[in-house]
Amino acid sequence: MPDINPRQLLLDMYTAAVDAVSAEKCLPAFLPKPSITGRTLVIGAGKGAAAMAQTVERHWEGELSGLVVTRYGHGADCKRIEVVEAAHPVPDEAGRRAAGRIMDMVQGLSENDLVLCLISGGGSALLALPGEGITLEEKQAINKALLKSGATISEMNCVRKHFSAIKGGRLALACAPARVVTLLISDVPGDDPGVIASGPTLPDPTTCAQALAILNKYEIAVPPVMEDYLASGAGETPKPNDPRFTGNSHHVIATAQQALEAAAASARAAGITPYILSDEMEGEARDVGMMHAALARQIALRGQPFAKPCVLISGGETTVTVRGKGRGGRNAEFLLSFAATVGGQRGVHAIACDTDGIDGSEDNAGAICGPDSVARAEAMGMRARAMLDNNDGYGFFNALGDLIVTGPTRTNVNDFRAILIL
Structure with missing residues (x-):
């Protein structure tokens, strides 16, 4: 021996x-070519988002700007991409404001523009933009209940997607008609890109009915406005056959x-x-x-x-x-x-x-x-x-x-x- x-x-x-799954080691090989005629906007969220943004800056040839949100204490020194820190695993007002700013930044893009989206685990809590009629306090309460329930990450993110105005593919739709390239560091068993950080730029096959069933399974009570939001279908996410995702791409760059x-x-x-x-x-x-x-x-x-x-x-x-x-x-x-x-x-x-x-x-x-x-x-x-x-x-x-x-x-x-x- x-x-x-x-x-x-x-x-x-x-x-x-x-070390094997650091952004510096895994990300550069997946960078797309810069847009020749349009602008490049970098957005993202997760515990690795700041390090990913820093790596992009080191290896990118051409102009770029943007904003990523990461957990408090997980920031990195970036020159052209703004890094905002917010709360995890329960979202806070800083995360809500950052998510709102990202949605504002992607408005009015053209088909010549490129959006580079950097996603890693933790992004679901950090991109906290409640759906219409839902408060941040209600989102915080549901997050706390899910974390204590024993629900799997896939189940938690299914629920989160359907109470959100940015997750479950909604961020990608807000970027249209710009091309969206998403680079993901996976923190979920099975490495399903649509589950990582609740898939803000990926179409979502799950439904409001499934989200409601998960809440019932774990006996998590929600206010009537949230139950109605699911029961009425108001929280439904864009599905895989939605043509607005055409031309977008994604790459899982680091895995367990x-x-x-x-x-x-x-x-x-x-x-x-x-x-x-x-x-x-x-x-x-x-x-x-x-x-x-x-x-x-x-x-x-x-x-x-x-x-x-x-x-x-x-x-x-x-x-x-x-x-x-x-x-x-x-x-x-x-x-x-x-x-x-x-x-x-x-x-x-x-x-x-x-x-x-x-x-x-x-x-x-x-x-x-x-x-x-x-x-x-x-x-x-x-x-x-x-x-x-x-x-x-x-x-x-x-x-x-x-x-x-x-x-x-x-x-x-x-x-x-x-x-x-x-």
Whole structure:
């Protein structure tokens, strides 16, 4: 077995995963040719939007101007493209104003103009322009309810599209007849471009009826004006057969799979065999944690289905149904469930982080654990299961000194998990 520092290897794998999906590495190859006779307008939203805009400025030959909106603290220094910061995951007035300004900027464009739209995860909350008759406060309330419900990202964005005046393809229609080229960094399982940031420039196959069914499924009550908005069809989105999308194009430039493959290469370089389980795992974070723990124990104890030493790598987006009052995003929840289930199994180490550097709404990217994590916690008077029941993964790993704090990475392909079995 190679001489391995488990903690350093897992941190190196996470760094490799994030670096592989940076805007500077992924975006330049997808830049379109500048318009010869018209202007170029750059717009966009998401946690990676500022870094994407900065990369465009570095590599663009010709004039351009525009505006992108990103999460507070995720900005970048741009010279020709304005960067606005706003709230995520619950929208605020700054995001509403930025969305309104973007819609104003794209009015009156000609068929000779080019709109370059830069989209990444988080854009749905950052482009907060409520549909007619709906208030920002109502949008904020529905966002909070969806985040606590356990709904998948696809379900949440289906609802968001149908309460919006900009998402679900509406932004592209506002740009017509200009040509729209959308570059996307995917944070959604399956990499459906219409789901990323609620698809502001992509046609939408989902319906008001589906949005209403999702609200009913998770027992989310909405004001009568919002229920009527869906029931009447007033919130319907433009569909894939709409001719106004003709001539537009889109490219998914960075995905979770790319990040996982980069992490796998890092493991191989260290002499450890990697196995990528999936780039689109969904489900309750604690359930996914238990599943990973069971697999890790089977490998550690029986050498099945893989021989050790090895590392299991996965991505996707888990969810947390909040029942307790603790702190912690889905990666801390996953890792606490994993640690509690794996039971201090010798030779098993794990990391779980969000590739955007922020686990939910906390200040950490995620956390890391080893065979002694639960025992160390118990010596401090903490019980892993009780803290999991209180959704307090942050508190657990903070007390151990095992939170991973990177600050914003300015990209986002969602969760990164690696389980090392030595």
